[in-house]
Amino acid sequence: MPKFNKMLRNIARLYHQQRLGGTAIWLLLVAVVFSTPSYGQSLAVHEFKLPNGLKILVKEDHRSPVVVSQVWYKVGSSYEHGGITGISHMLEHMMFKGTDKYAPGEFSRIIAENGGNENAFTNRDYTAYFQTLDKSRLAISFEMEADRMRNLHLLDEELTKELQVVLEERRKRTEDNPQAKMYEYLMAMAYANSPYKNPVIGWPADIENYKVADLQAWYERWYAPNNATLVVVGDVDVDDVLQLAKKYFGALEPSVLVDVKPRTEMPQQGVRRMIVKLPAKLPFIFMAYKVPVLNTIDNEQEAYALEVLAGILDGGNSARFSTQLVRGRQIAVSASAGYDLSARLSSLLTLSATPVEGVSVATIEAAIKEEVMRLQNELVLPDELSRVKAQVLAQSVYEHDSMFYQGMLLGIFEMVGLGWSKIDEYVEQINKITAEQIQAVAKKYLIDRHLNIAVLEPQALVLQATHELKGANHGH
Amino acid sequence: MVTKRFMILFLGVILCSSLRAEVTIEQWRTTTDTPVFFVKTEGLPLVDVKVMFDAGSARDPGEEKSGLASLTAQMLETGAGAFNADEIAAQFERVGAVFSTGVSVDMVWLDLRSLSTLELLNPALDTMGLLLTQPTFNSSDFDREKNRVLTVLKQREESPGALAKLSFYKALYGHHPYAFPALGEITTVSKIQLDHVKAFHQKWYVAENATIVIVGDVTQDHARKIAEQLIAKINRGDKAPELPPVIAQPEQNIHINYPSKQTHVLLGALGIDRNDADYFPLVVGNHILGGASLVSILFEEVREKRGLAYSAYSYFSPMTRKGPFIMGAQTRNDQLDEALAVMHKTLEDFVVRGPTDAELTAAKKNITGGFAMRFDTNKKLLEYISMIAFHHLPLNYLTLYPEKVLAVTRAKIKEAFERRIVPEGLTTVTVGNKVSESGK
Numbered sequence: 001m002p003k004f005n006k007m008l009r010n011i012a013r014l015y016h017q018q019r020l021g022g023t024a025i026w027l028l029l030v031a032v033v034f035s036t037p038s039y040g041q042s043l044a045v046h047e048f049k050l051p052n053g054l055k056i057l058v059k060e061d062h063r064s065p066v067v068v069s070q071v072w073y074k075v076g077s078s079y080e081h082g083g084i085t086g087i088s089h090m091l092e093h094m095m096f097k098g099t100d101k102y103a104p105g106e107f108s109r110i111i112a113e114n115g116g117n118e119n120a121f122t123n124r125d126y127t128a129y130f131q132t133l134d135k136s137r138l139a140i141s142f143e144m145e146a147d148r149m150r151n152l153h154l155l156d157e158e159l160t161k162e163l164q165v166v167l168e169e170r171r172k173r174t175e176d177n178p179q180a181k182m183y184e185y186l187m188a189m190a191y192a193n194s195p196y197k198n199p200v201i202g203w204p205a206d207i208e209n210y211k212v213a214d215l216q217a218w219y220e221r222w223y224a225p226n227n228a229t230l231v232v233v234g235d236v237d238v239d240d241v242l243q244l245a246k247k248y249f250g251a252l253e254p255s256v257l258v259d260v261k262p263r264t265e266m267p268q269q270g271v272r273r274m275i276v277k278l279p280a281k282l283p284f285i286f287m288a289y290k291v292p293v294l295n296t297i298d299n300e301q302e303a304y305a306l307e308v309l310a311g312i313l314d315g316g317n318s319a320r321f322s323t324q325l326v327r328g329r330q331i332a333v334s335a336s337a338g339y340d341l342s343a344r345l346s347s348l349l350t351l352s353a354t355p356v357e358g359v360s361v362a363t364i365e366a367a368i369k370e371e372v373m374r375l376q377n378e379l380v381l382p383d384e385l386s387r388v389k390a391q392v393l394a395q396s397v398y399e400h401d402s403m404f405y406q407g408m409l410l411g412i413f414e415m416v417g418l419g420w421s422k423i424d425e426y427v428e429q430i431n432k433i434t435a436e437q438i439q440a441v442a443k444k445y446l447i448d449r450h451l452n453i454a455v456l457e458p459q460a461l462v463l464q465a466t467h468e469l470k471g472a473n474h475g476h
Numbered sequence: 477m478v479t480k481r482f483m484i485l486f487l488g489v490i491l492c493s494s495l496r497a498e499v500t501i502e503q504w505r506t507t508t509d510t511p512v513f514f515v516k517t518e519g520l521p522l523v524d525v526k527v528m529f530d531a532g533s534a535r536d537p538g539e540e541k542s543g544l545a546s547l548t549a550q551m552l553e554t555g556a557g558a559f560n561a562d563e564i565a566a567q568f569e570r571v572g573a574v575f576s577t578g579v580s581v582d583m584v585w586l587d588l589r590s591l592s593t594l595e596l597l598n599p600a601l602d603t604m605g606l607l608l609t610q611p612t613f614n615s616s617d618f619d620r621e622k623n624r625v626l627t628v629l630k631q632r633e634e635s636p637g638a639l640a641k642l643s644f645y646k647a648l649y650g651h652h653p654y655a656f657p658a659l660g661e662i663t664t665v666s667k668i669q670l671d672h673v674k675a676f677h678q679k680w681y682v683a684e685n686a687t688i689v690i691v692g693d694v695t696q697d698h699a700r701k702i703a704e705q706l707i708a709k710i711n712r713g714d715k716a717p718e719l720p721p722v723i724a725q726p727e728q729n730i731h732i733n734y735p736s737k738q739t740h741v742l743l744g745a746l747g748i749d750r751n752d753a754d755y756f757p758l759v760v761g762n763h764i765l766g767g768a769s770l771v772s773i774l775f776e777e778v779r780e781k782r783g784l785a786y787s788a789y790s791y792f793s794p795m796t797r798k799g800p801f802i803m804g805a806q807t808r809n810d811q812l813d814e815a816l817a818v819m820h821k822t823l824e825d826f827v828v829r830g831p832t833d834a835e836l837t838a839a840k841k842n843i844t845g846g847f848a849m850r851f852d853t854n855k856k857l858l859e860y861i862s863m864i865a866f867h868h869l870p871l872n873y874l875t876l877y878p879e880k881v882l883a884v885t886r887a888k889i890k891e892a893f894e895r896r897i898v899p900e901g902l903t904t905v906t907v908g909n910k911v912s913e914s915g916k
Contacts, residue, residue, distance in 0.1 A: 063517075168785050281634050463733065464733040466733075
């Protein structure tokens with residue numbers, strides 16, 4: 001099921017503006033309501049916590065008679081140890097394979113019959129399950145999500161088949177995609193001991209050898225109300241949602257949670273380089289600087305400055321990579337910069353490019369380095385800085401167009417430990433960033449000692465087609 | 477300074493909520509006779525504007541110039557009036573607007589999303605208007621963009637899925653314009669010259685050939701002014717003639733040997749056009765067969781029962797002329813025969829027996845029960861209205877749709893599938909590594 005890698009790369013530019021400034025109301029449950037002066041009461045986030053530890057976030061959005069319901073668990077590939085990599089993702093697949101009450105596949109059939117869309121996704125720091133439904137059907141989602149939170153059946157015969165499905169997923173996403181495969185090798189090199197070194201989907205040898213007992217242990221360890229957040233966005237009434245949530249999730253037993261170990265990445269001591277040779281048509285270069293994120297940084301302003309820095313390089317068609325590398329010097333077909341400020345652990349600021357035919361990878365690498373040096377040696381121009389800020393502000397409105405996306409943001413910020421209210425600070429914090437701060441983080445973090453470089457060297461890719469007009473002997 | 481002004485404007489905006497119970501499409505024509513479709517939305521201070529031309533790749537002048545429509549669209553942002561590409565991009569981005577162009581076989585479009593605050597919207601519209609009326613088509617920009625396209629086309633060969641699709645469309649459509657990919661091919665794009673782009677633009681980017689769609693938080697009066705402003709200075713021109721009808725080709729088996737771990741499979745035949753009389757029986761039937769996410773028969777047979785693939789699906793892709801019906805999956809190379817056999821059997825069984833009552837009821841509940849979710853964002857609504865506008869569907873299409881779905885019967889599905897989809901007559905394309913011993 002989908003991993004929102006692309007979405008997550010861009011996510012940092014999509015936070016919305018909302019001011020924290022609410023009142024806390026304690027009812028039978030712990031209930032905290034944040035109201036938002038600039039957006040009006042209806043778009044406030046309401047936070048509750050059930051006695052069993054389940055956190056609930058509700059945001060009313062009445063533009064369509066629809067509701068998005070998402071259950072988020074604090075577990076993903078960065079929680080995994082060697083030998084069972086990818087097990088969080090495997091478990092996500094198995095969550096559709098039946099409970100005490102429902103047969104395998106029944107969950108999906110019931111949601112479909114109720115007009116719903118549903119799926120799930122796993123990433124480094126979380127696993128989430130979602131349904132989009134007519135607002136009148138929310139109880140169906142709650143009833144079945146609560147059921148599979150504690151009563152999953154992990155059956156050998158289902159695992160045997162589903163493990164093949166996951167291997168096919170891996171072939172499709174990674175094995176047969178040269179740039180994705182190169183990225184996987186680069187992560188494995190860039191991190192010495194951080195769990196971010198492992199692919200979300202897992203290494204093939206680990207996937208092939210999952211046992212039901214591994215999955216059972218993983219399920220029991222992480223799938224509990226006190227390790228989950230329920231996010232609801234849509235045409236609902238906050239109080240109704242809370243009552244429904246109490247009814248269906250309230251009786252679930254909490255677990256005793258053992259904290260995940262920190263596994264803090266060892267400092268890198270020099271440039272690391274790799275060449276990846278794969279059947280492909282085009283070379284590609286990927287440069288990744290080790291950088292902290294909002295969750296791990298001492299001075300949060302540095303994380304916001306890195307965010308703006310990425311926008312200066314690649315925040316649109318008027319950003320430096322487009323104006324300098326694609327158009328000005330015409331040496332790159334495409335070039336991009338990425339920084340995921342909302343990761344749980346320290347991560348990477350990535351710069352990547354595909355050279356124009358006839359231009360060497362070394363030339364592109366030097367050109368990207370020049371752009372980095374320019375950030376270190378010169379202040380960015382006022383126009384560039386205000387462009388990034390204007391885009392961030394506009395995006396903060398655009399992202400309200402999707403209820404699903406609003407739910408995504410709330411969920412991710414909860415899962416990585418930042419807390420959803422951090423989302424509210426985003427636009428304001430970006431607005432405060434100065435040219436001097438951008439220069440300072442460029443000097444501090446974008447240095448060779450933190451740099452990892454992978455180059456894709458294309459190997460011959462030979463195609464051969466055979467055609468036949470179908471005659472008498474069709475069929476198989 | 478820009479930022480400060482921006483902040484003040486923004487904070488003056490109050491977001492309120494209102495229910496999108498029923499979508500009301502307003503329709504009129506500009507002074508240039510260009511149709512405009514408008515839906516007013518409230519709750520978010522933003523507006524989406526789409527200008528479409530009947531100038532997709534089906535209008536490429538012959539298969540030897542395949543890719544011209546796409547390259548022409550790509551050239552629009554490289555210069556207009558007195559501005560170069562950097563300046564155009566900056567004019568959109570400094571007001572937070574998002575602009576893009578795109579092309580399909582049937583159409584080309586220019587999309588603008590902006591905040592509806594006049595001080596931000598007006599500069600974005602001015603720039604969009606400039607691109608529509610005064611593109612410069614500079615030769616150095618052309619050389620660069622053409623070169624970029626050629627590289628992308630080269631990279632396309634890294635994707636077995638993309639190669640399968642290319643091959644499938646060629647087999648299905650012969651020499652019809654739908655046979656050729658919108659982006660073109662290396663051999664055809666190499667031969668395109670700047671004069672071809674200019675001529676293509678002059679012929680097709682004209683008021684008579686345009687359709688405008690506006691969705692957002694502006695009044696109808698304002699929407700009228702926006703449409704008028706965008707289109708008023710464009711040449712009147714002529715409407716594009718009807719596309720040639722699609723002629724069925726002899727079915728083919730094609731295999732492309734490719735060094736991948738999986739074999740990509742596409743099976744299919746000619747399907748339906750947007751106004752096809754069999755649209756609802758076939759689309760509802762396909763929902764049961766392979767359209768519904770996670771619960772279709774094909775998904776059940778290929779993935780859930782046998783673990784043969786991660787994705788297994790079928791769909792009709794309705795276009796101006798008959799689009800394809802496609803069944804697809806990807807499987808480990810050594811499982812190809814089994815996967816093909818299961819896909820064939822699934823279709824044959826479905827065509828022979830039709831859906832069960834339970835399957836049809838479940839499909840109707842899924843489609844009608846989730847219908848509001850098809851346009852629950854401004855973006856999705858814009859795309860739906862654009863489809864209605866471009867294909868001349870009735871303005872109450874969003875109301876009619878669930879009614880027509882509910883009117884479909886088992887017999888109608890069975891009859892339509894039997895008549896339109898012949899399981900023995902499918903074209904088959906496979907791309908993968910046949911010689912691989914284990915495939916692992």
